[in-house]
Amino acid sequence: MPMSTADAPSANGGDIMKWTDSVFEPREPAGFMRLRNTIFRPCKAIPGLWIAWRRKFSYYSCEQNRRRTRTSTEEDPVKKLRLGIIGTGIAARELHLPALRALKDRFEIVHVASRTPANARRFARMAGGVPWTDDYRELLRNPAVEAVDIVAPISLNLPATRAAVAAGKHVFVEKPLAGNLPDARRMCALARSARTVCYIAENYRHHPVYLRVRDLLRAGTIGRPYAWDWHAWYHMRNDDKYAKTRWRRHNRHIGGLVTDVGVHYIAALRMWFGELEPTAAWVRSVNPVIGDTDTFSMTARAPRGVRGTFSIFFTACGCSDNALTVFGTKGTLSVVWDRITVRIPGKKPRTVTVPDDGGFRGEFAEFHRAVTAGGKFINTFAEGYRDLETMLRALALAGRTAGARSGA
Amino acid sequence: MPMSTADAPSANGGDIMKWTDSVFEPREPAGFMRLRNTIFRPCKAIPGLWIAWRRKFSYYSCEQNRRRTRTSTEEDPVKKLRLGIIGTGIAARELHLPALRALKDRFEIVHVASRTPANARRFARMAGGVPWTDDYRELLRNPAVEAVDIVAPISLNLPATRAAVAAGKHVFVEKPLAGNLPDARRMCALARSARTVCYIAENYRHHPVYLRVRDLLRAGTIGRPYAWDWHAWYHMRNDDKYAKTRWRRHNRHIGGLVTDVGVHYIAALRMWFGELEPTAAWVRSVNPVIGDTDTFSMTARAPRGVRGTFSIFFTACGCSDNALTVFGTKGTLSVVWDRITVRIPGKKPRTVTVPDDGGFRGEFAEFHRAVTAGGKFINTFAEGYRDLETMLRALALAGRTAGARSGA
Structure with a gap:
């Protein structure tokens, strides 16, 4: 049976919607064929030819797969990346650590740094009882550390x-890229000149729900999208x-919580619709605490x-709602x-x-691939810059051009 | 038992929320007393004094009641108003006629006009087999007609x-006041110089749901409101x-369906929050049909x-949603x-x-009171002007300053 290893375009939305089990283990649509970890579709032009259509566990879009310099399958023996953690706050403990544990065949934490010794x-x-330090420069001098996960207050990025x-380490750094645009540009310059991966x-951009939305939109499930409405109303x-974190309460970065969390939504919107041009915005401080x-x-x-x-409220008393609606010429998602x-x-x-695991495993998996296999990846500093820049342009339209503690 | 006929301020939101039966027949909150059609509350300052708190069937806010020149109760014998109907389209048949039938003690249809003889x-x-004509001027010459209900294409208003x-008739005219601001100003000038009621x-502004929202907000149920989100997503x-109506399809009035229906929402928002200043808007024509x-x-x-x-879409394929959220310092409604x-x-x-009867009985009841009892009323042409002007200012921000057929 002749086979092509080229990835095929997405199937139509109807097929995607039939997958009621899991994005990680898609069931093949009718007429398709599964062989080990890959699903093949019949080629319409050449009967008998099967085209690789989708890989189990793949977080990648077809485009990204095509662009990759080396095509690795999940069966390849993987190199374990030795990781140093800089910052041991809530995100490190509750979001990154579980993902790293799930990917323990790919990551090994070898050193930990936090300016608060008790936390470190x-x-x-x-x-697992690894060495720790209250000075991240000490961690960077450790030759065993190949890559660092910087998950610290934004100003430390x-x-x-x-x-x-x-120090020649690969960098995985938590969003937002920086607290202001000049710093974000310096980050991009670092990434351009670095010989290591800056991620x-x-x-x-790896969130299973939002990747599924992207696939459905690309497949034309609701026709041509013409509008969206996304509101995230939380009560913090x-x-x-x-909210108790000092650097969040007394935010030096522009836009406080709204920027810190809002860049996520901007990233997803950009993934679905392309570059955004903010046309109007308003902003409030309802609870200065x-x-x-x-x-x-x-x-x-x-x-x-x-x-x-797009609206994000952290002061929606008694309310918790995260609802996106996309309007298309043929339907609504x-x-x-x-x-x-x-x-x-x-x-x-x-x-x-x-x-939904929040996309944390996906981002760590992509970082691992970028370091060990090379080639292009989605979460470049340039992408992070555009997320932040879009957010800050909108905030500027609302008159917010400085952080609370920036003295501007 | 000494009594005061002055209307008391609204009770707190908690009491209002307990009324799970009907706004038309409120149950008295604990400690209150009902006597015939009026609910009395105990006066806190003077024990033993009862203050009239709310009337059954009353669509009025306390303010409006206070301003009324003559206080009529529902037991008064009511004068029947002889009404001519100008325009016999969908709104006349399906919205106005049922309300007029429900208020048959107050209205009598005596003449009907429509340029389409079959409709008339x-x-x-x-x-009930009343005379009809295809020329509304003939109806206006009928001395039996005391008031007219103009429910015709907007350009006829x-x-x-x-x-x-x-012709000396009282006027009840369907919103929007006009299709553009110069005409709306002419309507206001007419109302100022008229010796009859222009409504x-x-x-x-009489919608039971939105009056309840107003009462809850006024009662401070969610504290001080600081933001709202209202979306009305329909698939027409x-x-x-x-949509099949010719004057709607080939709209001469600015903003087409969006203005025709949108002024309702503006009216409700103005009732809750005061005058609106549109700061940004966008507009689309997704289905030109x-x-x-x-x-x-x-x-x-x-x-x-x-x-x-506030957003209103008539092209939300397969979707039907009308959701308002008001954010307050103490809660969310x-x-x-x-x-x-x-x-x-x-x-x-x-x-x-x-x-919810859509507020049609309420508006006809207010019109009847304005004509028969005199005094102030809510639905003045000046209010209708502000609804329309707000809508058209927003449309202008979105670049929409002319109707499809206006040639501007």
């Missing part, structure tokens, strides 16, 4: 990345673990005439948390719940 | 109102009865720092169609479904 010690114990690149940890109490910016709404324009609104519903006139609405 | 004849039969006022039929098919404007979103600023978004939910942190969400 605690995290080092959680990571630039100095820590600079030092890590100078921005934007998990929404004063005693919330994130949780930072100088907690309420934000923007409208933006995307290529091909797509328009939409809505996402409420991890539940995607497609409505097409005259048909029964179809709903799929996508198992 | 049909409506005249539905109204000005000439028909002018002729009716000249704009804005049913949302090409064969929809409204249903008019030149079918998709609209605006952000606006209201007094006391309230900000919000949401309305999905006729279901109001109040969320206060630490308390169980409270939901009430408000029986």
